[in-house]
Amino acid sequence: MPIRNEKRCHKVSSKTFFWQGNEACVEAAIVAGCRFFAGYPISPANEISEYMAVRLPKVGGIFMQMEDEIASIGAVMGASWCGVKAMTATSGPGFSLMQETIGWGFMTETPCVVVDVQRVGPGTGQATKAAQGDVMQARWGTHGDYSAIVLSPNSVQEMFELTIRAFNLAEKYRTPVMVLTDEIIAHLREQVAIPPLEKIEIINRRKPNAEDKIFFGLENVAPMPSVGEGFNVAVTASTHDEYGVRFTADPKVHRRMLEAINNKIKKNVNEIAEVETHNVDNCKVGIVSFGCTSRAVYEAVEAAEAKRIKTGHVRLKTIWPFPEKQIRLLAESAERIIVPEMNLGQLYYEVKRVACSSEVVPLNRIGGGEMITPEEILAEILKGE
Amino acid sequence: MAKKIEIIIGGSGGQGVVLAGQILGRALAYEGKNVLQTQSYGAEARGSLARSEVIISDDKIGFPAVRKCDILVAMNHEALNAYLNQLKDDGILIIDETNVRETPKTKVKVYKIPITETCRKMFGEATYANMMMLGALTKITKLVSSKTMEKAIREVVPTKTLNANLKAFEKGQELI
Missing domain, CATH: 3.40.50.920 (Rossmann fold)
Known part of the structure; x- marks a missing residue:
């Protein structure tokens, strides 16, 4: 069986590998085009950070170990607005810390991937032991009205496939996407078959044309400019209209924008789920x-x-x-x-x-x-x- | 080969049981077997009970945990006590004699090997006991060729300690 015979950290080739779930997640992210990772150590998600730290610099990406999870998710959002596909990985306690900024991501329609390797909670709980207690947190963890996309792999093979899918959905619908896995799948080692890379579908966010002025709040997903491209748009998690202008008291604008942000997910359940x-x-x-x-x-x-x-x-x-x-x-x-x-x-x-x-x-x-x-x-x- | 073979390698955190399981799993995968490997350890980096499981099957592997094993490797007394009841009656028990106070009364086939002691004599430390155990396991079970195991070891262990690891693996086979 053709298995990657180099040591860790080499480019994925179109073969079969004996990977750990966390390792498959990293390789998938890189295939999907992820070039930025910010994170803070936590069991049982640590291998994702470790592999990312080795792998990303080799593909021209950036790995940052941050001072905590709040900074990590903030850096991920910032990277995404700089035009880079970005991801973080954590477990229950870190996921809790990230929730406010994940909400920022829903409101500003920022594509990114958050991997939650579930462990026993609440609190510190049992740091190295598996659980599935974050089902509702992944859906309702941040405040307000939003629709979350949460994927759940059940094998190392699927950790690879669904991590790529998470990036594709994040880019397509301009939204944070959660990969909700658990210690068992993350630490499992199994054979993984990788198709020829050119056969893997990769979706990239829609970019605006020079004359575009609308960057938010469209059901069919608005194009997303990046910092430095000259579009001169404010990115704020305060209620804003389609142009990015703040409306912090107008009920109509809020209702209209939230309807669009929710409908872009709700109306595509058949495709997403x-x-x-x-x-x-x-x-x-x-x-x-x-x-x-x-x-x-x-x-x-x-x-x-x-x-x-x-x-x-x-x-x-x-x-x-x-x-x-x-x-x-x-x-x-x-x-x-x-x-x-x-x-x-x-x-x-x-x-x-x-x-x-x-x-x-x-x-x-x-x-x-x-x-x-x-x-x-x-x-x-x-x-x- | 039976339809499904399940292995538990148990010891204390720091003895390298997870690495051993990983190498065994990788070698089995190289030989085209359908294989799955898991690990379980405590929040403490050293000293708590650690175990690694390897499942080999002709079919797709469903449940990714071992309930009853065909082969149990106990690298210390605590692991032996904790996992012996999971060993099938017709199973194989491999014990690191150095770390086990007494051999249990059991019907299963028992291999008592002074792994840690031999390792200390050879290297002055017990670091490579896991590779020595893998050598013994390979010789006893013949699940995988020693050549493939060496290939897996080469790919997983750090270059600096590769020679010592390979020597320990070889010695493990000689102990049988």
Whole structure:
């Protein structure tokens, strides 16, 4: 098998690699065109910073270790307005610190990627242990009315694919995009197949023409100028109109701008929200899962089907915007829907909201990074028998 | 080869069990096996329980954690105590005799090897015990050729200590 045979840090070639999740994230970001990373050390996201520090200078990019997470996300936003694709990576506590500026990014429509490698929280929690407790923080972490895009990989291969997708969505919709992973996937090592780089779709932000004056608040996404290009536009997270002029009291301007910022995501849910489905339209029991937990679901579904129980599975590659359509489809068929997650119930409420005709059952586990096992999920499937 | 082989390498933080798992996983990948490797360690850099898992399968690997293992490597007493109950009845147990106070009564096939002691004698320190263990593991299990393992070691360990690591790996094979 052709595996990268150099030591770390060499250019990705079109081959198969044995990578750690965090490493795949870095290589993907570089393929996607990321040339700026600012971050502050935190477990279990550290390898992303470490690999970035080695890799970025070799491709003409810049790595900065900042004094904290607030400065890190600020630098990322600044880099993006300088015309560079930029990213940061952190875990729960750092993600919390970044929230105000992520909100700045939504309001100013700044493309960037934030990777949250989830660990046990709240607070410092268990720094090296996996959890899935940031589902709602990734959606609602900052204040105000906005629509977030949050992707959730469940393998090292997908860490590569979804990190590229995160950059593409960020550039296309001019918005911060979160890659919500967890310690298990981030520290997992698996084979990764890299397609020929020229076959990977890379999206770049739309740039303005010289005569353009509108840079904000369009449903079909306004073009984005960069600092130094002479467009003379103010970039402010205060409410502003399409030209970037502040309107800090006018309700109409605020409503109009927020409608556009939200609609550019909401009206494209079908394109943004990716799911992997199995037997959704012909099952007795359904499961909705994401991230590392979905790996246990695969085995549980197989075991249940061996016992002739028709089991459906919707695995969210995109958690937000929430793929309501597929969950409704599952609910039409499944009498019970199980939602296993490594928290005390977050996605569960969202599934329950949409799948109101089915009995929705939470299956939760927190602490120590212990995963929900296939046996536990199977036992929950069998409870209905 | 059985359909799925699961391995746990356990020890204390600093003994290099994660690196050992990474090298083993990489070597298996080179030989075209479908392989997955995980690591688990405490918030403390040194001294807490650390483990690395390697799963080899003919199929796509679903659940990425080991519940019952075919091979358990215990680099110290604490790891042996913590993980022995996860070893299958027909499994293989490899123990670093130097760091294990007593060998448990068990039906499984046990290999007691004075890894750390041999390493200290050879190098004056225990740093390369993980590579020595990999040498022994390679010889016992024949999961992967020693040539491929050497290739993986070359690619993962720092150039400065490469020779010592390779020597330790070789010595590990001789101990069996």
